[in-house]
Amino acid sequence: MNTFRTLYFSQLAQQHFGEAMGKVVNVLDQYGPIQYQDILKYTRFDDLKFLEIVITLGIKHQIIGFKFKTQQDNGIELKKSSDKDKSQDDPNQKKKKIKKKGLIFVNHIALLGREYVPELLSIEKKYNIIIDYALKKGVFGIQNLISDNIKENDLEILVNELFDKSLLQIVQIEQPDQHEEVKETIHKDTKNKSEKKTQKANKKIEILSQKQQSVTQNSLLQINWTGLIDTVKNNAIMEQLRQIYGISNFQDQTIYLQKQKELKENLEIKWVEDKFSLKHSRIFNLLRMKNCPLDEKQICDFALMNFKDSNAILFELLKEQLIKTQILKVNDKDKQIYLYDQKLVDAKLQLYFYKGLISCKDKQLYFGILNQWNLMQFEVKN
Numbered sequence: 100m101n102t103f104r105t106l107y108f109s110q111l112a113q114q115h116f117g118e119a120m121g122k123v124v125n126v127l128d129q130y131g132p133i134q135y136q137d138i139l140k141y142t143r144f145d146d147l148k149f150l151e152i153v154i155t156l157g158i159k160h161q162i163i164g165f166k167f168k169t170q171q172d173n174g175i176e177l178k179k180s181s182d183k184d185k186s187q188d189d190p191n192q193k194k195k196k197i198k199k200k201g202l203i204f205v206n207h208i209a210l211l212g213r214e215y216v217p218e219l220l221s222i223e224k225k226y227n228i229i230i231d232y233a234l235k236k237g238v239f240g241i242q243n244l245i246s247d248n249i250k251e252n253d254l255e256i257l258v259n260e261l262f263d264k265s266l267l268q269i270v271q272i273e274q275p276d277q278h279e280e281v282k283e284t285i286h287k288d289t290k291n292k293s294e295k296k297t298q299k300a301n302k303k304i305e306i307l308s309q310k311q312q313s314v315t316q317n318s319l320l321q322i323n324w325t326g327l328i329d330t331v332k333n334n335a336i337m338e339q340l341r342q343i344y345g346i347s348n349f350q351d352q353t354i355y356l357q358k359q360k361e362l363k364e365n366l367e368i369k370w371v372e373d374k375f376s377l378k379h380s381r382i383f384n385l386l387r388m389k390n391c392p393l394d395e396k397q398i399c400d401f402a403l404m405n406f407k408d409s410n411a412i413l414f415e416l417l418k419e420q421l422i423k424t425q426i427l428k429v430n431d432k433d434k435q436i437y438l439y440d441q442k443l444v445d446a447k448l449q450l451y452f453y454k455g456l457i458s459c460k461d462k463q464l465y466f467g468i469l470n471q472w473n474l475m476q477f478e479v480k481n
Contacts, residue, residue, distance in 0.1 A: 111210050119153045132202035159237035161209040168200045212324035215331040233322045265326030270319040382412050386439035392425055394436045
């Protein structure tokens, strides 16, 4: 069954790379990491070669990750020995066969990062030509960018600036075994990949220092999506902090962190108010501020409401999973009390964001806030 998260990412993939990629991402988000052949079990693809091309395109553009998983084979080969006195538990008597399995998974960060690219290009216009090329090609060499419009020396300066800002990175080739044939998917052209599936990984690209070494012509480059997201997110949040609080830099970390916290709390309260009413947000904020269990009477008194109204509001907030209840024994009787739970709130906030039900004037800022509190970060299942 599709979750709102899966639906969001599959639609994002479809928007940028077409319907086939959307289907692949949909499956990988639900079942990955898996072998690419297994995708056929969950989709209507009837052409394995076409599916392989789609996956290769995804890997090339970083929205699909590729890794090797070592598996122990069930078969055990006993080492022959004429010495019967040796114990059977001797580790030298048996060799365990090891298999390496290629698995693919969704790179959520790279997929999310594509939503940030237009904003980055409007901020850093001098980098447009490089970022635009990186978006189209996925993995590329610096020599591909040299033209009449941009000279080699100028290009190298721009590329190194992008490295300094963590917006570009060197491609690293996974090399589990120098003597083993592995699937080469990262820097092969799509057409070549469909014709030839494997080749020896006999060349390892060394990761260069971002600030101390310049990028050579032979290096393969790609966008660093994490760096891009951080750059745009910090710019958006910082701009908002400038407008509201007059903070001009990050030097005063105490003020910055406090205002950042207030910004998120205000968004939470505004969200509840938009969804329900001012009274709902008042009780929601009361439970959050008190940060302790309260009974119905306490909530009624603190919120300055009549008992009937506060009970109706509590029921709505419980139904929406914004608060939770706890049962305590008081004078040998069960007493129901209410409390605020950050995990419940974050989960619901995330859900409503995916469904597009949150009204917020600055969506990019809101996106940044969600990322800041890890509400949009998803770890790949191991």
